[in-house]
Amino acid sequence: MSVLYDCHMHSSFSTDSDSPAESMVRRAMDLNLKGICFTEHMDLDYPDFYFPDLSSPFVSDPKEILTEILRLRDLFRSTDPEFRILFGLEFGMQPHLGSRFSDLASAWPLDFIIASQHLVGGLDPYNPEVWEVRTHAELIRSYYEEMLANLKIMPEWDTLGHLDYIIRYIPGRGNMVFDSCEAFPDLIDEILLFLIQSGKCLEVNAAGYKHNLGQPNPAPSILRRYRELGGTRITIGSDAHTPGDIASCFDRIRELLLSLGFGYYTVFRSRIPEEYPL
Numbered sequence: 001m002s003v004l005y006d007c008h009m010h011s012s013f014s015t016d017s018d019s020p021a022e023s024m025v026r027r028a029m030d031l032n033l034k035g036i037c038f039t040e041h042m043d044l045d046y047p048d049f050y051f052p053d054l055s056s057p058f059v060s061d062p063k064e065i066l067t068e069i070l071r072l073r074d075l076f077r078s079t080d081p082e083f084r085i086l087f088g089l090e091f092g093m094q095p096h097l098g099s100r101f102s103d104l105a106s107a108w109p110l111d112f113i114i115a116s117q118h119l120v121g122g123l124d125p126y127n128p129e130v131w132e133v134r135t136h137a138e139l140i141r142s143y144y145e146e147m148l149a150n151l152k153i154m155p156e157w158d159t160l161g162h163l164d165y166i167i168r169y170i171p172g173r174g175n176m177v178f179d180s181c182e183a184f185p186d187l188i189d190e191i192l193l194f195l196i197q198s199g200k201c202l203e204v205n206a207a208g209y210k211h212n213l214g215q216p217n218p219a220p221s222i223l224r225r226y227r228e229l230g231g232t233r234i235t236i237g238s239d240a241h242t243p244g245d246i247a248s249c250f251d252r253i254r255e256l257l258l259s260l261g262f263g264y265y266t267v268f269r270s271r272i273p274e275e276y277p278l
């Protein structure tokens with residue numbers, strides 16, 4: 001088998017992508033995937049000083065997305081009636097957003113929700129100056145602490161997106177890869193146990209390869225620990241922002257997951273999990 005669904009991608013509805021959703025579908029069909037899930041950004045109250053020219057950076061309009069998804073389902077129905085175009089969102093967690101996420105989840109016919117920690121201390125670690133104020137290890141620890149606290153109050157979500165996302169952006173790391181399991185074993189365990197105990201999935205996100213980590217997010221050491229603690233449920237996504245990145249490195253991810261003892265991955269439809277063999 002191979003991984004036939006890509007459950008994390010962005011199109012021009014997201015601030016950081018220019019790719020029309022239709023081009024993403026065409027590419028996925030060319031790759032003989034069985035389906036994709038659009039997971040446009042929903043980073044409510046993202047700090048606006050990074051994008052002074054935009055009114056709501058990284059906040060996508062669910063109505064526009066759904067309208068386009070319905071159009072694409074119609075358009076491609078005769079080409080491949082089995083191909084699934086799923087409607088998801090990537091919720092950027094912050095402690096005060098619980099009720100707004102819960103309203104969104106009930107207002108829209110979502111297939112899938114990714115809970116992602118994109119900020120630390122209200123700032124985006126993508127920006128190098130965020131790293132100048134504290135030591136790298138302190139900042140990374142805060143990131144995981146905030147993630148855990150936010151997960152506990154998130155009302156609606158299916159998978160935890162790119163758990164060690166922050167390590168992509170450590171300034172000047174070159175080819176060095178920060179080992180979160182080694183640095184914060186108790187904290188990583190707490191996050192993984194929370195996922196397992198609450199029946200949620202852990203996402204395996206291919207963008208780590210693109211960001212020169214040589215591994216997905218989260219790292220193999222975190223995936224191994226998840227298995228050791230009893231975790232079996234994963235989702236898989238490329239986090240593509242262009243058609244060329246759809247399903248990228250999925251063969252490497254599949255091999256890694258099989259070697260760690262995972263047997264299946266999960267795809268959500270109408271928020272209901274379906275399992276597929278790896």
Ligand SMILES: [Zn+2]
Binds near residue numbers: 090116118161162
């Ligand atoms: Zn993300």
Ligand SMILES: [Zn+2]
Binds near residue numbers: 009010090239
């Ligand atoms: Zn994303």
